[in-house]
Amino acid sequence: xxxxxxxxxxxxxxxxxxxxxxxxxxKDDGDSEQSPTTPRGENPPMQHIAMLVYPGFTALDLIxxxxxxxxxxxxxxxxxxxxxxxxxxxxxxxxxxxxxxSFETCPEELAILFVPGGMAGTIxxxxxxxxxxxxxxxxxxxxxVTSVCTGSLVLGAAGLLRGYRATTHWGMREVLPLxxxxxxxxxxxxxxxxxxxxxxxSGIDFGLRIAAKMQxxxxxxxxxxxxxxxxxxxxxxxxxxxxxxxxxxxxxxxxAPSVADARLAAEQARARW
Amino acid sequence: xxxxxxxxxxxxxxxxxxxxxxxxxxKDDGDSEQSPTTPRGENPPMQHIAMLVYPGFTALDLIxxxxxxxxxxxxxxxxxxxxxxxxxxxxxxxxxxxxxxSFETCPEELAILFVPGGMAGTIxxxxxxxxxxxxxxxxxxxxxVTSVCTGSLVLGAAGLLRGYRATTHWGMREVLPLxxxxxxxxxxxxxxxxxxxxxxxSGIDFGLRIAAKMQxxxxxxxxxxxxxxxxxxxxxxxxxxxxxxxxxxxxxxxxAPSVADARLAAEQARARW
Numbered sequence: 016x017x018x019x020x021x022x023x024x025x026x027x028x029x030x031x032x033x034x035x036x037x038x039x040x041x042k043d044d045g046d047s048e049q050s051p052t053t054p055r056g057e058n059p060p061m062q063h064i065a066m067l068v069y070p071g072f073t074a075l076d077l078i079x080x081x082x083x084x085x086x087x088x089x090x091x092x093x094x095x096x097x098x099x100x101x102x103x104x105x106x107x108x109x110x111x112x113x114x115x116x117s118f119e120t121c122p123e124e125l126a127i128l129f130v131p132g133g134m135a136g137t138i139x140x141x142x143x144x145x146x147x148x149x150x151x152x153x154x155x156x157x158x159x160v161t162s163v164c165t166g167s168l169v170l171g172a173a174g175l176l177r178g179y180r181a182t183t184h185w186g187m188r189e190v191l192p193l194x195x196x197x198x199x200x201x202x203x204x205x206x207x208x209x210x211x212x213x214x215x216x217s218g219i220d221f222g223l224r225i226a227a228k229m230q231x232x233x234x235x236x237x238x239x240x241x242x243x244x245x246x247x248x249x250x251x252x253x254x255x256x257x258x259x260x261x262x263x264x265x266x267x268x269x270x271a272p273s274v275a276d277a278r279l280a281a282e283q284a285r286a287r288w
Numbered sequence: 289x290x291x292x293x294x295x296x297x298x299x300x301x302x303x304x305x306x307x308x309x310x311x312x313x314x315k316d317d318g319d320s321e322q323s324p325t326t327p328r329g330e331n332p333p334m335q336h337i338a339m340l341v342y343p344g345f346t347a348l349d350l351i352x353x354x355x356x357x358x359x360x361x362x363x364x365x366x367x368x369x370x371x372x373x374x375x376x377x378x379x380x381x382x383x384x385x386x387x388x389x390s391f392e393t394c395p396e397e398l399a400i401l402f403v404p405g406g407m408a409g410t411i412x413x414x415x416x417x418x419x420x421x422x423x424x425x426x427x428x429x430x431x432x433v434t435s436v437c438t439g440s441l442v443l444g445a446a447g448l449l450r451g452y453r454a455t456t457h458w459g460m461r462e463v464l465p466l467x468x469x470x471x472x473x474x475x476x477x478x479x480x481x482x483x484x485x486x487x488x489x490s491g492i493d494f495g496l497r498i499a500a501k502m503q504x505x506x507x508x509x510x511x512x513x514x515x516x517x518x519x520x521x522x523x524x525x526x527x528x529x530x531x532x533x534x535x536x537x538x539x540x541x542x543x544a545p546s547v548a549d550a551r552l553a554a555e556q557a558r559a560r561w
Contacts, residue, residue, distance in 0.1 A: 030320070074347075075355040075515070078383070082348040082488070085381035094382060099382035103386065109357040109367060110351070111385040113376065127484050164516075185516055202520050214416035214516025216492060236525035236535040242348070243437075243458055243487025245526030247475050249496050253518025262509040 062092045062126040065153060067166075068114055069098055069146070071136020074106040076163040076218050080129065083222025087230050087238035097121045099145060107133050118149045127225065128157040132164025132184060132215070134273050141172035141280035144287075151175065159225065161210040163218040168277055170211075171196050172284035180206040184214035185255055186270040193281035216253075219244060335365045335399040338426065340439075341387055342371055342419070344409020347379040349436040349491050353402065356495025360503050360511035370394045372418065380406050391422045398497065401430040405437025405457060405488070407546050414445035414553035417560075424448065432498065434483040436491035441550055443484075444469050445557035453479040457487035459543045466554035489526075492517060497553055 031210060064084060064151045066077055077096075098104055098114040116122075130150065140146050149174040154160045162170050167183040170176050171194030181196040182188070182204040191198040197206075202213040203221055212221035222245070227235035252258040255267070289398045337357060339350055350369075357367060371377055371387040389395075394502045403423065413419050423446040435443050440456040443449050444467030454469040455461065455477040464471040470479075475486040476494055485494035496517070500508035525531040528540070 023494050038333045044386055073349045073355070074351045078347045078351045081383070082346070082381055096383070109388070110354070110369070111386040113386075115382070115384075130440055200515070202518065214514070216519065219489060220520050220522060227522060232523065233535055236523050236531060239521060239523055239525040240491050240528065240535055240539055241487070241530045243475070243526055244489045244519075244521055245475065245530065246489065246517075246521065247493050248512060248517055248519065249500060250505065250509045250512055251494060252512040253516055255513065257518065258509060262506060262513055266510055266513055 052138040059091050063122040063124065064092060064094045064127040064129065065090045065097045065116070065121050065125050065157075066094065066127075066129040067098070067131065067169075068096045068104050068112065068139060068148075069133075069136055070104050071107045071139070072104075072131045073164060073215055074108060074110050074112075075215050076131035076133070076166065077129070079216065079218030080163065080212075080222030080225065082242060083219060083226050083235070083238050084127075084245050086241045087223075087226040087234040092126065092142040093192070095121060099171055107136060120146070121149075121153065123151055123153070123156060126229065127159045127161055128153050130162040130166035130169050131218070132162070132166040132168075134165070137169060138273065138277050140169045141277065147173040147284070147287075159208050159209070159210055161212075161221075161225070162215045163212040163221055165277070166193075166197070167191070167211040168194065170209075172281065174284075174288050176209060176211075179209045180204055181209060181211040182213050183211065186214075186267065187274060187277060189274065190277045190281050193278060194284065324487055332364050334485040336395040336397065337367045337400040337402065338370045338389070338394050338398050339367065339400075339402040340371070340404065340419075340423075340442075341369045341377050341385065342406075342413060343377050343411055344380045344412070345377075345404045345406040346379060346437060346488055347383050347385075348488050349404035349406070349439065350402070352489065353436065353485075353493030353495030353498065355358075355515060356492060356499050356508070356511050357400075359514045360418075360496075360507040365399065368394055380409060391418070394426065396426070398426055398430040399502065400432045400434055401426050403435040403439035403442050404491070405435070405439040405441075407438070408418060410438045410442060411546065411550050411553050413442045414557055416552065420446040420557070420560075430481070432481050432483055432493075434485075434498070436485040436494055437487050438550070440464070440469070440484040441467065443482075443555070445554065447557075447561050449482060452482045454482060454484040455486050456484065459487075459540065460547060460550060462537060462547065463550045463554050467553060467557065 095116040096114045097116045100117050101109050101114050102112050154175050164184045165187050167181050168190055176196035180199050182199050182201050188198050200229055202217045204211050212218055223235045223239055255263045295405055296438050368389040369387045370389045373390050374387050376384050376386050437457045438460050440454050441463055449469035452469055453472045455472050455474050461471050475490045477484050485491055496508045528536045
């Protein structure tokens with residue numbers, strides 16, 4: 016097994032090299048896209064992205080932006096999947112994956128701190144002091160503090176959205192004001208260095224927008240092209256406003272117990288502040 | 289570590305239960321959505337979905353449809369992540385995940401056989417006789433034989449698209465005719481029981497369409513709503529036709545060596561037939 020893992024890593028490093036030349040701004044382009052403060056020929060400092068993973072998170076919340084970043088970013092950006100330990104975690108759709116950094120080994124200076132959403136597992140995090148303390152500590156020095164879906168409720172429970180405009184999954188927006196955030200009913204919300212996305216698939220739009228901010232529009236457009244992101248949803252059902260009532264009502268009523276629990280978790284978090 | 293994995297599984301099974309009542313057609317609804325051939329009160333037989341995972345595949349190709357399936361399907365559908373062995377595999381963006389079934393333990397009767405794409409790792413599979421033989425054997429009895437992105441080139445190398453209309457990632461479509469498939473320049477192509485999607489993000493549209501075929505439109509619409517799939521791409525750059533030429537040309541020229549290698553792999557596959 017050890018030997019096979021080593022072989023897999025060789026395959027992935029070859030694949031990553033291809034991707035970086037595909038989506039990324041290859042450095043042999045002639046016209047450098049390096050920061051104007053970086054002298055030509057010197058390597059800019061390595062930047063770090065930390066994406067939280069945890070039991071019960073929704074994989075697509077994270078894989079959307081992670082793919083947009085990987086297909087647009089320079090080689091001097093490193094992506095970390097961070098959890099308390101390096102033990103594998105299982106998502107809400109049954110994918111078991113490996114963190115690449117623990118809270119202890121996660122770099123302290125981050126370009127992006129990111130929290131994906133979920134349901135029961137995410138509400139559990141709103142009550143997990145170890146997680147909230149880690150997020151608060153890393154957020155202090157992060158360039159962007161971000162989330163997709165109900166990940167914003169975890170940022171909020173850590174006190175990181177107080178006084179900020181923010182969004183979350185459409186079914187959970189009423190929880191935001193309980194965390195002293197200003198609720199915005201939108202798919203993408205940017206307020207100073209806090210960037211929050213709506214439910215699940217919004218992470219793709221979110222990831223491409225952040226890539227454009229950090230790497231320029233052409234890099235983000237290359238990623239969008241490599242991802243063939245020209246969406247063609249089969250139904251008008253992506254929001255409670257556009258979906259048929261017969262579709263919205265059962266989802267809303269089945270969400271209700273989770274919303275009630277998230278409201279309770281928000282009150283408990285505020286009591287800690 | 290063993291203990292933590294057990295705890296994680298408990299968390300995920302709770303989360304899955306929530307998801308199934310959220311997206312799925314709960315059986316306590318009163319009006320049964322069971323197949324008309326299934327007598328009321330009897331459980332329909334368990335159906336199996338097998339999604340291939342392998343070193344260097346693109347996670348988003350698989351996570352898109354996997355999420356659409358999980359958020360819309362009934363409890364009598366089981367999803368398997370299948371590889372040669374249960375050893376972890378690492379994707380082209382550096383996600384290391386665990387297969388849940390090996391070629392040996394994968395069920396023989398499948399509702400859906402699915403292959404995600406990638407680049408170097410995918411072309412390697414076009415030359416991997418063990419993989420091609422496995423796919424050909426399971427395809428014989430599968431209700432749907434499917435792929436997203438360059439996954440169709442692997443199906444094609446296994447001889448499974450001969451005489452079928454099919455699509456793939458926009459940059460690789462010229463390889464399809466070499467595999468005796470009829471190239472279609474589209475995001476989603478259905479021909480008898482072969483269903484192929486375009487590049488990476490097309491898997492979300494693909495997953496929702498297949499969910500609708502198998503579970504009915506309302507189930508797929510509930511999944512689309514839970515996934516908040518109301519896309520808002522930041523740029524017009526999702527296809528080579530809509531993206532600026534300055535974006536398309538570098539991607540196309542960097543893809544060229546992979547296209548050449550995939551063409552060669554297709555010729556080698558045909559020599560095997």
